[in-house]
Amino acid sequence: MLRGRVLFTVQGGKCFSNCLSRCYSVSSGSGSDASHKYSSTLRLPKTSFPNRSSSELISSKLLPQCTDEVYYSNLDNTDRELFILHDGPPYANGELHIGHALNKVLKDIINRFNLIDGKMVFYKPGWDCHGLPIELKALEALRKEQSTRVKILKSQLKKTTNEQERDSIEHEIQQVKRSKLTPSDIRTLARSFALATSEAQSKSFQELGIMGDFKNPYKTLDPSYVINQLYIFKKMMDNGLIRRQEKPVYWSCENATALAEGELEYNDNHNSTAIYLKFPIDTTDLKELSSLGNKVNLLIWTTTPWTIVANKAVCVNSKLDYTILKHQSEYLIVAQDLASQIMSLKEDIEDTNIHLSGAQLLNTTYINSLTGGVKQPILDGDHVTNVAGTGLVHTAPGHGNDDYWICLKNGIAPYSPVDSFGRYTQDVPTSCKDIVGLHVLKEGAPNVIEKLKNLGAIFSIQKNYIHSYPYDWRSKKPIIIRSTPQWFINIDQIKERTLKTLHDVKFYPEKGFKRLETFIQRRQEWCISRQRSWGVPIPVIYEKDTGKEILNDEVIDAITRYIEDAGVDSWFDKNCDIRNFLPESMKAESEKYVRGKDTMDVWFDSGTSWHLIEDFLKQNGQDINSRNYLADVYLEGSDQHRGWFQSSLLTKMAICKDAEKTISPYKKIVTHGFTLDEKGNKMSKSLGNTLKPQDVINGVKSKSIPALGVDGLRLWVAQSDYFTDVAIGPTILKHVAENLKKIRFTIKFILGNLEGFSMDKSVPYQDLQLLDQYALSKLFSLQQICKESYSEFNFSKVVRYLNHHMNVELSSVYFDIVKDRVYADAPDSASRRSAQTVLVAILQSYISILSPITPIIAQEAWNHAPLYVTDGTKSPFSKGWHELPQSYLRTDLELEFSQLFELNSTIKVLMDQGSRVDKTIRNTLETAVYLNCEEGTPVWDLLQKHHRYLSDYFLTSQVFINQQHPDSTLPYHYEDKIQLNGGTIDVHVVQSSLHKCPRCWKYEVVPDHELCHRCDKVIN
Structure with a gap:
């Protein structure tokens, strides 16, 4: 078993680095001359695949290979099943942020998986080019330009004394200041801005390895x-x-524009001044109130006192019960269920125990003293509840949706004396003309409250009332309903x-x-x-x-x-x-x-961008009716449930005739969360926690962000549980960097150990060593889980299972064991070829699994892979997903090896006692292991079946079964028992009685020989 210095240096988890560290090399101390003598006879890893790729190679060769070349050649495969992911167009109004990268990389992973899975992929990137954000950005750029021009002119003005020149400059300054843009001017500026921004964003997206038809994108201004x-x-x-x-x-x-609900954000900490307001009621038609005189009031509660000038009715719920409260010499009508809350507002309120039904209040009238004392109706509204307020609702049909519908039903027209900038107009009631021109949310509301105070109409005021209120998502300012x-x-x-x-x-x-x-x-x-x-x-x-x-x-x-x-x-x-x-x-x-x-x-x-998919399907002879949907997938942020997902479906349904079959714009909807920093904070410039995609690709020393490259950024996206909000920061990205290195060095290890192999030298499955068959079984399971996870858009599960397989099954087990075979066995031996056969299968499967997530590494590996791996194809996407046969799945073999590895854990504990605690064992290869158990038992059969390879599995030099215990005069002797498969095994670890082989370092050399039997046979 070959052990020594690190051949491929890796940082990161110990289990991975240990695998690659136990590679052969010349060591210092005794035996170094002999080691030098035989080092050239070993097949040490050799590959041109680099430790890291250069940015120049990526931009000039690898990116084009795995983006444009792959995508446009894919469009020739018209006989394949079609897959369409429709791109929700981002706004063409600024630089990319990390959220853009999350969105586009997720889409690209989906597209690439479907491409490597044998489908023809259609993906046309798009841009949303109209709307207020772009218009405002264009106007802002113009204002800056005008401001700069004025500064230049003023500077020129200071430098000249010529009266004619001064007049000319001053005239130009006034012209610049007074210049007003026509709609055509605004459109020219906005179009120019949108086109320039979409081009810049397109370039940035392509630098992220996004594959698509960037030569022919769609833009809503086309x-x-x-x-x-x-x-x-x-x-x-x-x-x-x-x-x-x-x-x-x-x-x-x-x-100064209307907004859709999708353009709103709700501020849960909006601060309002709420008021309890009295409206005197006409008691003429209510016998129950006739004895109370003319001081009976409807009590309403509102958080928008500025709308009282537009009040046209009060709504009650005919199904609720109401009661009369007395405050000093006045009476207040409120919902019975809310009376206790009202009574808590002031100390001197008492309940008269006079009760009315909501229905009794209907068809009576009240007076709004602010608007001139006109009698106004009380209406029935099922939106009135007994949960909050007073159970009576001030109704302004020009400033509320419920108000509008109820008043419409009762023949009351909407009335809104407010202009497009939120200022009161001349249409306010005559008694309120002094508030004309005041902004309703600024100085207007306090003025209205003051007027109501002077009229004695206010019962109570709640200052600093905190509640949820809609804001314009662009200006971040509170909106009104108008x-x-x-x-x-x-x-x-x-x-x-x-x-x-x-x-x-x-x-x-x-x-x-x-x-x-x-x-x-x-x-x-x-x-x-x-x-x-x-x-x-x-x-x-x-x-x-x-x-x-x-x-x-x-x-x-x-x-x-x-x-x-x-x-x-x-x-x-x-x-x-x-x-x-x-x-x-x-x-x-x-x-x-x-x-x-x-x-x-x-x-x-x-929302109407689905027509592009419809056109593409028709052009390609697809039957839309039999397909039942247009795009296979829509993927956007979770905020698009009230935005693009909704507008796409509504516009598609709106063009269908009632008798027509409805075709959905999408088959599946995938949503992702928003990006947060590692502390769970939203990203904002004020917090200084924002990141651009290029920050992750190139690194930012001042923020401790490592340079991950394109694949590193994509790996962060893939490993994230993106169905919820996604965190990003230095600690997370450092883990990604370590993971990326492990992937690269796993590929390098495999490529380095394929020398001398070709497919005609591959070993049939039935002739593979049992360990190799076990490795293929675990590989098959990995591949199946990853493929299912890709299909379910669970990319973090792909990364998680791949990491486990790479670190545990390969690094800590398979690679650790087979190194001895591939380095030291005869170059053309069946044992070495058996391992290489499996290494090729691992490489092909890993490239299939990695290609959607890290296409650059996958392409680079493909470029360095032997012809028998690539079959002469230019890309792993051209060759397709590497399918392993179902027969590779061997649960029986996996059970056997799980028991052997359980036994190995006991052996390792004993070896660790000697090497780490007692310092008696210098190297596990100097040990011999004795195993004793009852013959004829299942565990006996297991050990006999694998006896030939047990020393390799346990990383020791010899394993003896039911042989006499070693003599007690040996330098050390560690022992234990283990219950396994219904039987007991006595385990003994002792020093080997044989000598160290200078070529493979196993202790298998008998006296009077220089090499062990295996190495002697290979050399001679």
């Missing part, structure tokens, strides 16, 4: 994409799903079919189904209009005088045809004649019409 989107809009209109109405919508005051004319898709009309289709989709993790189902169930409609310039226009014409919309097939077709010819920017060009967009029947009176200014929600843009 002319063909826009035209398709307009036709999809038309189909929805034909299905009666598109309507315009004035209705409360989520509104961003900072960006009634404006908007365009909607009727979700109620397609909800049943959508939910039915959703049941055919498989979710990873499973809880994703309930999350998406809940979002859809709760949704009644989708506001798709936005008041911005940078987007796809809603193709509608309005009557100039009345503002009435004209939306029909004729109009949409005319608009779409002209946009297809002249470009979408023509719609926003004020100099472009309106007649260009009108059907022939309307051109004669073109002066009566104007174009709409609204653009579509970006979720509508990206």
